[in-house]
Amino acid sequence: MLTKRIIACLDVRDGQVVKGVQFQELRHAGDPGELARRYNVEGIDEVVILDITATLEKRQALAKTIAAVAREIFLPLTVGGGIRTEEDADAAVEAGADKVSLNTAALKNPGLITTLARRYGSQAVIVAIDAKRREDKFAVFVRSGTSDAARDAVEWAREAEAHGAGEILLTSMDRDGTRAGFDCEMTAAVSDAVNIPVIASGGAGSFEHFTDVFTRGHADAALAASIFHYAESSVADLKRYLRERGIPTRLVS
C-alpha cells in the first residue's frame, strides 16, 4: 500500500535553516546538511529546500546548500524559492535536486511548468501554492506571500495540473508556523480537485494534526519544519503514531 509521506522542509536563508511565523519573524534553526542527516536516520521520506528570501531579494537557489544536503541523503530532494527560468531549474538539478518547486513564476508564466515537465518529466515539477482563507474560498498569494494573485487555489491547482505539474505543494499562510494544525478543509478542496498528489503544509504542531490532514484533509503527503527542527519530536515517533492509527507510513529499523 502506498504510504503517506512525511516531508521535512528546510527554509534556507544565507546557507542556514531559518523558520518564521506566518512568513515573518525568521529565526535560526540549524545547518541544512546536519538536519538532513538526522532526518534521514529518523526515516524522513523526502526533503524540501526552500530558499525563502530568494524571490524578494532576487537571488538564485543556493547551489552549495543543495549539494550539502544531497551529499547526506539518498531521498527525493526538492528545491524551491526563486526558480523563475529554465536556467534556474537547470542549476538546481545540476546541484542535486530531483524536483523543482515553482511558485510566483508558474503563475506569471504557466508555460514554464510545461517546459520543465517536458525537459525533466512531470514528476520533477512541483507547483507550490501559498493561500489564505477569504470567505469560503482560498486566495492565492505570490512573492513570498506579499502579493495577492487574484486567483482561487482550487482553480489554480487544476490549471497547474493541466500544464504538466506532477505535484501540488499547498501552504496555508494562515497556519504557517502557528502550530495550530493544517488547514484540512483547504487541503481536501484542492486534493479532491486534482489527480496529482497534494502535499499539505503550514500549521503542524502535534502528531494529531498529521492524522487530521491525512484523513479529513485527504493529503497525500505532509510537510513540516519547526516540529522537527528543534528536535521536539522525532520523525520515527510520528510515523509509529500514525501507523498505530491505521495510516500507512514507512518505518525504518
Place this chain on the structure above:
Amino acid sequence: MIALVDYGAGNLTSVRKAFSTLGARFFTPTTPGECADVAAIVVPGVGHFGATAALDAPWREAISAAVVRGTPLFGICVGMQWLFEGSDEAPGVPGLGALPGRIARLDGNATERLKVPHVGWNALDFTRPARLLDGLASGAQVYFTHSFAAPVTDACAAATTHANTFASVVERDNVFGVQFHPEKSSDAGLRILRNFLDLVGDRA
C-alpha cells in the same frame, strides 16, 4: 567499467551520485559501439517513454548483442519499462524486447483515492528469490514515481500494488530492472544497487 546510458531522459545526477558513493566505475557511452566491451549496462530514465526513441536500432542492436554475450543489463524506472516490447505511453516507440510484455497505464481508483501518478513509498512483495533483492525482506519500501507499469510475468521477482498489481522488480538471467528509484530509496535502494554491483563484480 559500467556503461551508464544517457539518452536525454531527465536527470541522471542522483543515479551518478549513488553509483559513485558505492564505488562503481562507470562512463556514459556516446556511440552504441562503446557498449561492446563493458562489465554491465545501466539504462536509467525518468519521465516519458517517448524519450527512449533516442535509443534507436543501432543502440538496441548493440545492447541486445551485449545481453546475448552475458553482459548484465539493468533498467531503472523508464529504463526498466524499455526492457519490454513497448509502452502504451508512446505506442510507436519500440522497447528492447528483452522481456515479453507491454507497459500499460495504471488505472488508479478514485473512490479509494489511489491517484495516478503513483508517487511515494510503497512495498515490494517478493514473488521469488532474486539476486537484486539479496539482504532485503519482502515488504521493503522504496520510492516510486510513475504512471505506467510492467505486467507481472515470469520475469517478475517482486510486485507492488496500487489499484493494479505490477512488476516492480524483474530479473531473468542477466536482465534486471526496477520500476522504482533505488537511488532515492535510502538504505533499501542502495542495497539493491550494491547487489547489482556485486553480481557485476563476480562476473569480471
